[in-house]
Amino acid sequence: MDKKELRKIFLEKRKSIRNKEAKSYEIFHKLKNLVIWGKASIINTYVSIKDEVDTRFIIYHALVENKRVFCPVIFGNDLKFGEIKTINDLEKGPFGILKPKEIYEIDYNLFDIIIVPGIAFDVKGYRIGYGKGYYDRFLSNIKRGIKIGLTFDDLIIDELPKDPYDQKVDIIISDKKIIFTNNY
Numbered sequence: 001m002d003k004k005e006l007r008k009i010f011l012e013k014r015k016s017i018r019n020k021e022a023k024s025y026e027i028f029h030k031l032k033n034l035v036i037w038g039k040a041s042i043i044n045t046y047v048s049i050k051d052e053v054d055t056r057f058i059i060y061h062a063l064v065e066n067k068r069v070f071c072p073v074i075f076g077n078d079l080k081f082g083e084i085k086t087i088n089d090l091e092k093g094p095f096g097i098l099k100p101k102e103i104y105e106i107d108y109n110l111f112d113i114i115i116v117p118g119i120a121f122d123v124k125g126y127r128i129g130y131g132k133g134y135y136d137r138f139l140s141n142i143k144r145g146i147k148i149g150l151t152f153d154d155l156i157i158d159e160l161p162k163d164p165y166d167q168k169v170d171i172i173i174s175d176k177k178i179i180f181t182n183n184y
Contacts, residue, residue: 003161007128010120010155014051017152023175024054027150030173032061036146040112042068044081044145047090047098052117053150059087070106072134073099079138081106108138111145116169121149122160125168125181139167146170153177 001009017023031037043062048055062069063086070081074094082100084090093099116135118127127149129135139147149169153176172179 001161003128003131006160007119007131010128011051014119014152014155017051017154020051020152021054023152024048025057026175027053027173028057028061030178031058031148031150034171034178036113040067042070042111043113043115044070044072044108044111045113045115046117047071048117049095049097053152055115055150056087058115059084070104070111071098071100072138073103074134075103077134077137079134081108108142109144111142114139114142114145114147116147116149118149118151118169120155120157120160121151121169121172122157123172123179123181124159125149125170125172125179126160126162126166127169128160133165136165136167140165148173150174 045055045058059069068083070083072079072081080103082103084100089101090098091101118129121127147169149172151172151174153174156172156174168181170181172181
């Protein structure tokens with residue numbers, strides 16, 4: 001099966017998952033208990049939409065813990081990032097995704113943790129995203145920072161098809177487990 005077909009299947013499967021908010025909190029709790037969370041001072045996270053793992057817990061707790069939080073903005077074919085100090089620093093952007101009101105130039109290699117969205121992940125750290133390549137292009141330029149994929153346990157499989165430009169995450173966190181990939 002190709003990525004396009006798998007994307008459809010996994011989007012349907014994700015839509016049917018029950019208790020997403022409770023499972024999202026379990027995922028956040030696992031992230032917060034990692035040593036890297038305690039050491040991190042700059043967090044890069046997407047702002048969740050629809051049926052994704054809810055990142056509000058991450059954003060809220062990072063801000064409460066005085067970590068700097070950067071969120072993506074779709075800018076042409078690339079991602080730029082803006083720092084937020086509160087949830088009120090977000091506004092609706094392309095595709096209805098909340099984004100920071102202002103974009104800042106920042107060295108992306110200053111991010112300690114990069115939370116990467118994905119529809120499904122495999123145990124090696126590869127993912128199926130939404131098919132636009134924004135995160136693969138961004139991650140291909142990252143030399144530092146721990147890349148973490150968040151997903152529901154039902155959306156982790158042994159192996160996904162991959163292309164040469166696909167970028168792996170270092171850690172996958174689901175509501176049931178943490179997988180450290182061979183990247184980490």
